[in-house]
Amino acid sequence: xxxxxxxxxxxxxxxxxxxxxxxxxxxxxxxxxxxxxxxxxxxxxxxxxxxxxxxxxxxxxxxxxxxxxxxxxxxxxxxxxxxxxxxxxxxxxxxxxxxxxxxxxxxxxxxxxxxxxxxxxxxxxxxxxxxxxxxxxxxxxxxxxxxxxxxxxxxxxxxxxxxxxxxxxxxxxxxxxxxxxxxxxxxxxxxxxxxxxxxxxxxxxx
Amino acid sequence: xxxxxxxxxxxxxxxxxxxxxxxxxxxxxxxxxxxxxxxxxxxxxxxxxxxxxxxxxxxxxxxxxxxxxxxxxxxxxxxxxxxxxxxxxxxxxxxxxxxx
Numbered sequence: 417x418x419x420x421x422x423x424x425x426x427x428x429x430x431x432x433x434x435x436x437x438x439x440x441x442x443x444x445x446x447x448x449x450x451x452x453x454x455x456x457x458x459x460x461x462x463x464x465x466x467x468x469x470x471x472x473x474x475x476x477x478x479x480x481x482x483x484x485x486x487x488x489x490x491x492x493x494x495x496x497x498x499x500x501x502x503x504x505x506x507x508x509x510x511x512x513x514x515x516x517x518x519x520x521x522x523x524x525x526x527x528x529x530x531x532x533x534x535x536x537x538x539x540x541x542x543x544x545x546x547x548x549x550x551x552x553x554x555x556x557x558x559x560x561x562x563x564x565x566x567x568x569x570x571x572x573x574x575x576x577x578x579x580x581x582x583x584x585x586x587x588x589x590x591x592x593x594x595x596x597x598x599x600x601x602x603x604x605x606x607x608x609x610x611x612x613x614x615x616x617x618x619x620x621x622x
Numbered sequence: 623x624x625x626x627x628x629x630x631x632x633x634x635x636x637x638x639x640x641x642x643x644x645x646x647x648x649x650x651x652x653x654x655x656x657x658x659x660x661x662x663x664x665x666x667x668x669x670x671x672x673x674x675x676x677x678x679x680x681x682x683x684x685x686x687x688x689x690x691x692x693x694x695x696x697x698x699x700x701x702x703x704x705x706x707x708x709x710x711x712x713x714x715x716x717x718x719x720x721x722x
Binding site: 441442443449453456460463464467468470471472474478481486487489490493494497498500501503504505508601602605608609612613615616617619620621622 | 635638639642643646647649650652653654658663666669670673674677678680681682683684687688691694695698699702705706709710713714716717720721
């Protein structure tokens with residue numbers, strides 16, 4: 417069955433077209449949204465510290481992005497956006513009762529998460545070669561603090577995708593019940609959303 | 623009707639991915655070529671807000687979801703792009719305000 421030839425299920429708990437009461441519900445579960453808002457608050461604090469540091473050290477924040485590897489930042493953004501797209505596809509596949517396809521999409525998402533981690537580690541090595549270290553100046557301290565924290569989030573969120581693959585394989589996530597899967601997908605998208613702000617702050621804006 | 627709804631949803635997903643990739647590449651181009659200015663900052667802030675909204679609506683599917691979650695998530699991507707712009711505009715005032 418094609419993904420485009422089926423009714424549209426939302427939130428893992430029903431179909432929009434046959435159960436309109438499912439619209440306006442919390443995607444996934446409440447617990448994951450507590451986690452998502454806690455993480456978003458953590459990143460918000462980083463951003464506020466960035467704003468204050470930038471106001472105090474304008475020259476460092478103007479020159480800093482010029483020394484970073486923009487290509488690495490861009491490729492990492494591509495990897496995260498594409499992985500989010502794959503996770504959304506995986507969710508669409510389980511809604512039409514196609515766990516095999518869902519697992520394939522999730523492996524692709526995990527692969528993109530892996531690419532992100534490899535690029536980021538390579539970038540850190542490249543930085544050190546350029547003399548950019550955690551204590552070089554305030555901009556690079558912010559850069560390392562923010563990106564390493566984000567890298568940790570990508571790491572454990574990739575672990576949650578592997579967990580979703582396992583659950584799909586043993587048949588615990590199905591067309592009728594995939595709330596946990598939806599929760600994991602929301603968390604992954606949150607990690608992507610944080611990077612949507614981090615990338616321009618560190619690589620683009622001067 | 624049902625098929626149309628699904629078709630539109632999936633098409634929007636694919637379209638969103640392509641659009642997000644293009645905006646990201648454009649941002650990188652700006653990083654490499656453009657001189658810093660308020661106009662560039664405004665453009666980048668706009669792109670952050672738009673990318674965030676696109677991911678929330680079409681990847682996270684918040685455009686159908688609980689209104690409280692929608693409100694807070696969407697607000698985040700209005701407030702922070704605005705703060706980025708305001709920080710640029712009032713950098714000296716912010717530095718003075720936060721000097722111990």
